[in-house]
Amino acid sequence: MFGLSALFLARFQFAFTVGFHIVFPAFSIGLAAYLAVLEGLWLKTGRSAYLDLFKYWLKVFSVVFGMGVVSGLVMSYEFGTNWSAFSQKAGPILGPMLAYEVMTAFFLEAGFLGVMMFGLNRVGKGLHFAATCMVSIGTLISMSWILSSNSWMQTPRGYRIDEATGRFLPVDWWQIVFNPSFPYRIVHMGLAAFLCVAFIVAGVAGWHLLKARREGRQASEQVRLMFSMAMWMAAIVSPIQVLAGDTQGLNTLEYQPAKIAALEGDWESESRAPELLFGIPDMKNETTHFKIAIPYLGSLILTHSLDGKVPGLKDYPKEDRPYSPLLFFSFRIMIALGMLMVLVGLWSLYLRWKGKLYDTPLLHRIALFMSPAGFLALLCGWITTEVGRQPFTVYGLLRTSDSVSPIALPNIATSMIAFVIVYFIVFAGGITILLRTFAEEPHPDQHGPAEDQPQRAAGTTQVSHQPQPDAGMAE
Amino acid sequence: MTETAGFWLPVVWALLAATAIFLYICLDGFDLGIGILFLKEKDADHRNLMVNTVAPVWDGNETWMIFGGAALYGVFPVAYGTILPALYLPVLFMLLALILRGVSFEFRFKAESPMSKFFWDTAFCGGSFVAAFMQGVILGTLVQGIKVENNVFVGSSFDWFSPFSLFCGLAVVIGYALLGATWLLWRCEGELHDTMRRISFGLAGLMLVTIALVSVWTPMLHTTYMQHWLAMPQLALVAPVPVAVAVLAGVLFLGLRNPRSHLLPFVATLGLFFLCFSGLGINVWPYIVPPTITIWQASSPPESQTFLLVGTMFLLPLILSYTAYSYYVFRGKMSAGHHYH
Numbered sequence A: 001m002f003g004l005s006a007l008f009l010a011r012f013q014f015a016f017t018v019g020f021h022i023v024f025p026a027f028s029i030g031l032a033a034y035l036a037v038l039e040g041l042w043l044k045t046g047r048s049a050y051l052d053l054f055k056y057w058l059k060v061f062s063v064v065f066g067m068g069v070v071s072g073l074v075m076s077y078e079f080g081t082n083w084s085a086f087s088q089k090a091g092p093i094l095g096p097m098l099a100y101e102v103m104t105a106f107f108l109e110a111g112f113l114g115v116m117m118f119g120l121n122r123v124g125k126g127l128h129f130a131a132t133c134m135v136s137i138g139t140l141i142s143m144s145w146i147l148s149s150n151s152w153m154q155t156p157r158g159y160r161i162d163e164a165t166g167r168f169l170p171v172d173w174w175q176i177v178f179n180p181s182f183p184y185r186i187v188h189m190g191l192a193a194f195l196c197v198a199f200i201v202a203g204v205a206g207w208h209l210l211k212a213r214r215e216g217r218q219a220s221e222q223v224r225l226m227f228s229m230a231m232w233m234a235a236i237v238s239p240i241q242v243l244a245g246d247t248q249g250l251n252t253l254e255y256q257p258a259k260i261a262a263l264e265g266d267w268e269s270e271s272r273a274p275e276l277l278f279g280i281p282d283m284k285n286e287t288t289h290f291k292i293a294i295p296y297l298g299s300l301i302l303t304h305s306l307d308g309k310v311p312g313l314k315d316y317p318k319e320d321r322p323y324s325p326l327l328f329f330s331f332r333i334m335i336a337l338g339m340l341m342v343l344v345g346l347w348s349l350y351l352r353w354k355g356k357l358y359d360t361p362l363l364h365r366i367a368l369f370m371s372p373a374g375f376l377a378l379l380c381g382w383i384t385t386e387v388g389r390q391p392f393t394v395y396g397l398l399r400t401s402d403s404v405s406p407i408a409l410p411n412i413a414t415s416m417i418a419f420v421i422v423y424f425i426v427f428a429g430g431i432t433i434l435l436r437t438f439a440e441e442p443h444p445d446q447h448g449p450a451e452d453q454p455q456r457a458a459g460t461t462q463v464s465h466q467p468q469p470d471a472g473m474a475e
Numbered sequence B: 001m002t003e004t005a006g007f008w009l010p011v012v013w014a015l016l017a018a019t020a021i022f023l024y025i026c027l028d029g030f031d032l033g034i035g036i037l038f039l040k041e042k043d044a045d046h047r048n049l050m051v052n053t054v055a056p057v058w059d060g061n062e063t064w065m066i067f068g069g070a071a072l073y074g075v076f077p078v079a080y081g082t083i084l085p086a087l088y089l090p091v092l093f094m095l096l097a098l099i100l101r102g103v104s105f106e107f108r109f110k111a112e113s114p115m116s117k118f119f120w121d122t123a124f125c126g127g128s129f130v131a132a133f134m135q136g137v138i139l140g141t142l143v144q145g146i147k148v149e150n151n152v153f154v155g156s157s158f159d160w161f162s163p164f165s166l167f168c169g170l171a172v173v174i175g176y177a178l179l180g181a182t183w184l185l186w187r188c189e190g191e192l193h194d195t196m197r198r199i200s201f202g203l204a205g206l207m208l209v210t211i212a213l214v215s216v217w218t219p220m221l222h223t224t225y226m227q228h229w230l231a232m233p234q235l236a237l238v239a240p241v242p243v244a245v246a247v248l249a250g251v252l253f254l255g256l257r258n259p260r261s262h263l264l265p266f267v268a269t270l271g272l273f274f275l276c277f278s279g280l281g282i283n284v285w286p287y288i289v290p291p292t293i294t295i296w297q298a299s300s301p302p303e304s305q306t307f308l309l310v311g312t313m314f315l316l317p318l319i320l321s322y323t324a325y326s327y328y329v330f331r332g333k334m335s336a337g338h339h340y341h
Helices: A002-045 A048-082 A084-118 A125-154 A173-177 A182-214 A221-255 A257-264 A297-303 A324-354 A361-369 A373-387 A409-439 A454-463 B002-037 B044-052 B058-075 B077-086 B088-110 B114-144 B163-187 B190-221 B223-230 B234-238 B240-257 B264-284 B302-329
Strands: A159-161 A168-170 A275-282 A287-294 A392-394 B287-289
Touching: A002 A048, A002 A084, A002 A125, A002 A182, A002 A373, A002 A409, A048 A084, A048 A221, A048 A409, A048 B058, A048 B077, A048 B088, A084 A125, A084 A168, A084 A173, A084 A392, A084 B058, A084 B077, A084 B302, A125 A173, A125 A182, A125 A392, A168 B302, A182 A221, A182 A361, A182 A373, A221 A257, A221 A297, A221 A324, A221 A361, A257 A275, A257 A297, A257 A324, A275 A297, A275 A324, A324 A361, A324 A373, A409 B088, B002 B044, B002 B058, B002 B114, B002 B163, B002 B264, B002 B302, B044 B088, B044 B190, B058 B077, B058 B088, B058 B302, B077 B088, B077 B287, B088 B114, B114 B163, B114 B190, B114 B264, B163 B190, B163 B264, B190 B223, B190 B240, B190 B264, B234 B240, B234 B264, B240 B264
Parallel strands: none
Antiparallel strands: A159 A168, A275 A287
């Protein structure tokens, strides 16, 4: 019983820390790309509003990135503290990938972040833009490695298992890195990160549009510009994301059918399967209660044919089934949010065509309410894919219960409480600062992180007085 | 062929890992030290200035720690999977402290009320202190030895709570504070520079005392360590260390006494860190989890180590060069200056 609760706490702790962490890299990936686009457009067109927006969002980036670094630090040690059996067995494969992530991405991001944040007046415009691009490329490389290793846990390839130690040994790195679910996952996740940021930007712009309207004035050029950019993203990227999600679904059906059965709440494998709009899956009685179903739609969505065969949970032994009640809802919330994003995007296109994009308070209000929509969908999608991998850490090969460290319950309980307290303090602090930043309307001659604080300007005004020759060196 | 690869790859990786850890200690050492020095320096303008000397580079400094974790995981998974469970609580406290201190970099500048300013300043100082202390405890516990059977940690949750490892914690706090102080006396001028020069004398003295104590204490922990000090070829390697420490200590004090010397104290302190680190390394060699697991026993298969090594050969120099570039961009003395006078 105690072993079970230590396992449960270890899982809960991992879910909590990674769930907290995942928000920030996603935010950084999307925001770094947005910043690179803004700076690029500024250099190309010379329109100063782009620079103002760049500086405005740069302040946000500094907070988000820092929180990503520190919460990611935890992840790089948590595999060892709580999942040492997993680390020893899968370490030869996943460890090098994570190390490559740090070397190809983290150092790149951190190395150029200083220049990007505080260097606009220190290095030339071109070099500064290069630094911004490096940071953005770094976030994308990082995402690729982490999703590759995550995908390997879902669809392992290119390994052999050592008889004596039970370790996974690499046989073909190409197959390991480019395992079957990786291409689908990376597209889906990358688009998700862009949508997260698009809706945050839209929400902030929406708030300022509403505020300006209430005050009987026109919102600043910067606000309108960023609203327009965000709505373009919503209109173009959301529909593509639906397609990307659909193809990932087909891939999952091929490699992890039990996950599909669990997230659909289907118990019997059948052709012409209905799609459940609502239901309460019951793992014990092997049924789904209160079903509201649309005939044929399940087969149509999952197999793109009306009489395609859809898997049911009863095809799998009880101990191999993912927990359907959670998956069923996380999946549906993600889909619902995705559909809403598509609708907002389409509506914005129509309003733009009518020339009313900035004069439709209802759209601005919806954008405001939907600002966390991207992140909620991301978290739900992540729950769906990771809980759907259960009860395995390496799908079909290594059980979660065989992956955990020999940790004492008091240790993990202590760490859980400590993480919750510290993360809530940090999260509350971060949110407060972000909201305060957002409350300020972006305006002409926007201050960036460097000029914002006189203390920091000390670092940037140095151009004027050159470093003195160092006396210590001269000795 | 594989025989030799099986021998040399772990050796190369052990050296690379040691290099990464040493780089981490140097780089994050002085920025943790700055946090610790908040204990001494209460003036708000000075504090801001101190933080500004590292604001553009601290993310990169901390990345070496993430790299250490990831590399250990990939190259020595057995060490990763036994050291971390053994050091569960110290690692936990260190990570939480690093989180609090990391976000304080941004949060303390953006705090508006005096209350929240005070809170994040305390988090920055406390976080830096605890992180440094726990790093010392981790090092001490490792040197002292970890109970392992069949590649699984079998000791108790509080094995790390020993006089030796707690003393190592204190030693690291003092060492980092000295690194921070000498960094600041190099990067700042005026009153802050003078304060740091003054503090450095005391810290340098304390650091030398702790170095001496740890050096005497370590060989008494295990017979193997004792043998290292008495047998060849290790004796040849370790014998010059105390002499070199004495020489560098002399250089450090000379640098501190000479008001025209700005960079030298920092460099000398880094040198002292290097000597202590290599001294410990020679002691522990070839064990990665003393006293039972060697680097060869802890290794992942040659396929994994080779795969990572190929990339590391290209990436590490690249990383070092753009890190150096970033330091170069933000070079020179920092001053609160004319900006708000």
